Amino acid sequence: MTTLKILLDENIPLTVSWWLLTEGHDVLTVRDVGLSGRSDETLNAYLHREGRILLTLDLDFSDPIKLPVAAGRIVLHPDVTDGELICRMLRRFFALGLPRFGELYVVQPDGIARYDYRA
Numbered sequence: 001m002t003t004l005k006i007l008l009d010e011n012i013p014l015t016v017s018w019w020l021l022t023e024g025h026d027v028l029t030v031r032d033v034g035l036s037g038r039s040d041e042t043l044n045a046y047l048h049r050e051g052r053i054l055l056t057l058d059l060d061f062s063d064p065i066k067l068p069v070a071a072g073r074i075v076l077h078p079d080v081t082d083g084e085l086i087c088r089m090l091r092r093f094f095a096l097g098l099p100r101f102g103e104l105y106v107v108q109p110d111g112i113a114r115y116d117y118r119a
Helices: 014-022 040-050 083-095
Strands: 005-008 026-029 053-056 072-076 103-108 111-116
Touching (some): 005 014
Parallel strands (some): 053 072, 072 103
């Protein structure tokens, strides 16, 4: 399994962070890097600079026109806030060999949409 550099938005439950760490990923939260409450543009610039993939429930990050995709984004369906369900969804997502650098994914309980904006 490939180790991913992931940044968790402040709306992701800590149980997801613990699970990702046990899976061997390099996980930081926006609080860890001093970006809690900062603008989406500031957060996106950090992702680009650090090569991290954002994991968020914020649908603003699903619009690549408003915020160009940096290293990558995983946007979870906003109605899914249960940590255990998120972990199950991510387990299925990772089993597909995803994510790939520079891509945007919208992950829902019933499926995954992938958008590649590396032009």
